[in-house]
Amino acid sequence: MDCCPITDDSADEEPTSQSDHSEIQGTLKTLASKLDDLSTCNDLIAKHGAALQRSLSELETLRVPLEGGEKIKAVNERATLFRITSNAMINACRDFLNLAESHSRRWQRVLQHEREQRTHLEETIEQLAKQHNSLERAWREVPAHAVNTPEIPTSTTGVSARPRKEEASDEDEDTEYFDAMEDSPAFITVTATDPSQHRRSQSNLSGASGGQPNDWNQEDNCSVSSNDFSGKDLQPHRKRRTQIPEKPNYSLNLWSIMKNCIGKELSKIPMPVNFNEPLSMLQRLTEDLEYHELLDKAARCENSLEQMCLVAAFSVSSYSTTVHRTAKPFNPLLGETYELDRLEEFGYRSLCEQVSHHPPAAAHHVMSQRGWTLWQEITIASKFRGKYLSIMPLGAIHLQFHASGNHYVWRKVTSTVHNIIVGKLWIDQSGDIDIVNHRTKETCQLKFSPYSYFSREVPRKVAGVVKDSDGQAHYILSGTWDDKMESAKIVQSSRGSSSSEGKQKTVYQTLTPKLLWKKYPLPENAENMYYFSSLALTLNEEEEGVCWTDSRLRPDQRLMEAGRWDEANVEKQRLEEKQRATRRRREAEASKNIEEGQGFEGYRPLWFHQRTDEMTGETIYVYKGGYWEAKERQEWSTCPDIF
Template sequence: MSFFTLAPVQTMGYNLHHSNVVPQICVLILGAVMSEPKTPTPTPAGDTYKGWVFKWTNYIKGYQRRWFVLSNGLLSYYRTQAEMGHTCRGTINLATATITVDDACNFVISNGGAQTYHLKASCEVERQRWITALELAKAKAARMQAESDDSGDDFSPTSNPVVPGQGGGSQNSEVQSALRTLGSKVEDLSTCNDLISKHGSALQRSLSELDSLRLTGEAGDKIRQVTERATLFRITSNAMINACRDFLTLAQAHSKRWQKALQAEREQRVRLEETLEQLAKQHNHLERAFRGAAQANATTDNKSSTGPGKGEASDEDDDNEFFDAMEEAPEFITVPADPQFHKLESPSELVPLKKRRTRIPDKPNYSLNLWSIMKNCIGKELSKIPMPVNFNEPISMLQRLSEDLEYHELLDKAAKCQSSLEQMCYVAAFSVSSYSTTVHRTGKPFNPLLGETYELDRRRESGYRSLCEQVSHHPPAAAHHVISDRGWTLRQEITVASKFRGKYLSIMPLGTIHAIFEKSNNHYTWKKVTTTVHNIIVGKLWIDQSGEIDVVNHTTGDRCHLKFAPYSYFSRDVARKVTGVVMDKDGKAHYVLSGTWDEKMEFSRVMQSSRGGENGTEGKQKTVYQTLKAREVWRRNPAFTTQ
């Protein structure tokens, strides 16, 4: 980009205080900005935008030159252009991203804290080209996401049903597609209009500053600033013009197509009306011929009495003609059966009995290219990811939620406890037992319909009745309520927040679980921990539970702190380990729990506790508990298998 300087103006004898200088300078500046820039620029191709941008890597290497590609609302980057075919260094979804400008050349793209790109362009003009392209892509991606959310829940008022036999389905869908495309172009025009308004205001402010500028050393900088802002205005105007040109071309092309479709529909309607009229005439002619033939077979006396012309019934007699019903018509007709059925003597043998299956069929093993399906889903929630049905297990999420009651006898025992601290041990063991079936179950339950319910009535053998209902569709949420005849009530509201990180999937259950015991009136609450599914793309799927649970007795103030240790290749502890301490409202420890969330849990009574040495993590002192012999409070039931 070449800029005009003050030197030629001063040699020509102009004075900046003169009233005609500013308009002449503006003419020179606008003439300069109308010429094409000489610096290499990113190349737009349809909805794709590519170019070199400097990306911040770390404090050692600083900004590094990377090849960025903007396509379909996704911004991806590569080290070189050759990597585009096989290796992507990172991708950010612009639908939920925020774009901010730091200074003349720097800008930041952030996606909710999960991903943040600090980028730097070679100049302010190039930075603004990227900002314009990113804002247009963000607006289009947000509209597409909103349309996809609405299409799954609500009925579109513009979609007309196609009546069988009337045709027009393909033309109707073509019209709807054209309307959506035109609507998208209108939104692009609106976005460009906002950008032009913003840049126009900035250019106007710079021109105002230039108009009030006096003869100082800042004159060159101000004129250069006006030139750059005029260039930015030209870039945005070109985008506006291109969008208008695309809109006009689409409107003209589809206008001709719609006129042809309308003319074809009119011609087809005329042909159908003519065909229907011919069929009506043929039907009337055949009906007259049938009546004439029936009368011709009558007796001769009847022929003489009827007189000539009676065989050709007139249209006026059609409404006055009646027919008698058949006398003594049979109620049914018997047909001899196939001889092979004559050997069957018992009536029950005529209806073969269907056998019910005793086990669920094996999961079909289909080869899937998961990376092609999920490469654009990184950072999204689980409810927004189109998962293959092969990943699901043949149950609903409501039924899976009811499986938390498999070890309901822990709550039965807790209801009989005299001590609230001992009762806390059983409640804590129950909160751990709900994860015992997840160690080998990598399938995802099906998402229930809104308002769908699942009832489990086991009052006869176990004394409780459970009812689940799907109370929200976006985001998915379920309500669960259990009433037991053995002195306890359980309820929970559950919704899931999830993130796909590429190699693993994190599932964060939200909501609180409540357990209330009638005899003691103790009210316990706790939450679930994070579930992580590893080896999503490569390797064998496996599940891990990690996090912390605080089981709180709101009646007495007792508390149990449970810790689910995440799996580590370098840890010497047993895998899937769970530890916990039961404390009263004063913080004094009474019981220690230990075990694994997939096998068993034990609890020991604390006799004495003391602070240990400086061997704890992060310099903290470890607490040493002197306990009695451990007692088993829960053990997983053996898995049920069928041959």
């Protein structure tokens, strides 16, 4: 989104992970020396300036010829100017001193942080070395007949005890993962070579519903291999478009528009299409289905814990499209809909409707012939804070599998767009996702680590634990929200050392991680097409038979996609004014009915109605049916005229 007149690519650079302590220390010493020099010069200028002023004042009191007096007066005026300039320089030096001293303290803190991180890493390596030695001793003590049995490589992962939900926050560091280094030798778990011994050693981890968990290394219809999800496994029957008109190069001063909007709801700020992408929020919501095959595979899982891993990967995959997508989607008009009919290609149908305007809320329903149904109502709360924009999706996402009846519920994390005014825009995801299977009471806790300039961790990191109804951990999930997610089955757990906060960590020994999800590569020339994915390129493709409230038919969005932004801005203003006029007319009718003692009903969506959710106790909009039947009959007479 080319919306800032000033660019500062340095603001977007990743933090260096190779800080040279000696160089920092030397820089601090040099800076301290220069501060002393500046302080001395400051004192000397003040002292000599005052002495010069006194001497010139004394000369003016002497009896000298008229010409000499005028010269002395001119010199005194110049000295006064010099004093004023010197005072300005002294003040600037004082400001520099204060700034340099504050930065000196900051670098000292950074250096101390680096030292603590090094000490922490050394303790972790020492702990791993002790475990390695104990495993080697165990291997040497095994009878000779076990030497030729298959070996199971494992990695060791440490996880600290998680706090109670009410104690959690975005800045908690209570859950930490320490993966074995890539170049280190694989660990050997001897007790896992005999299946009967393996089961006995896992007696404390067998709390999964439906009996003993299946080992993902075995062949079953839910095992995940490294080749899964590397590309689309089904080819669509209909050829979809693979490109859209390239984005025009429009320059616009964002600050001139946004400076009076600080603290306001983003949905209430009138924005030109220059800050948008040619998709509506309903279409962006539908993009959550890009990796629907994860749910198709999860529906075939007989083991609910393995199913939970795939559901967790699906919940993370919806963020992969946001890493480059910093432009704002169109705010849907009240009553606007969007359908995505992929029944023939992929077995599902999706419908979204804008059910409320203030606050903006959209209801979404997906029905799949491959064994699952997904529904959600999302309300977007957003605040512009000057340097960054926080986007907080409110509302629960429900997923139910038809065969097992497993019902999963989770909520989205906070998205933050940085460098709104100056610099290159970039987006981050942070917070926790708690997924609950309400039938079995199994849980998955995912943590999206916020970006930190001083962190040595992988950017955009996501990590989590899958637990059964008794709280026993069975799988470790790890990866990044912009690339991939992996799962590793836990074969043994033990108490580790205490963290710096005094909390005891649990060390999990796991099998080799299995790939759950991998992001598809972006289409060619995506950088000039708003960084749309292959699915996003098809969302606004014209299609016959859709309802006349469908986002594909929205004229301002269509004009923007065609590159006619000036016309799109005019059309956007017309549509918004039409919506305001409709709202004023509805309010006038309601006021008239009240005056006449008659009842009135507020706005009612066409395809969704409000119900109390049994799982969360919240009042949400759920699909009441009828849309696809109306499409088959092409009967849209009850639909509002919003475009």
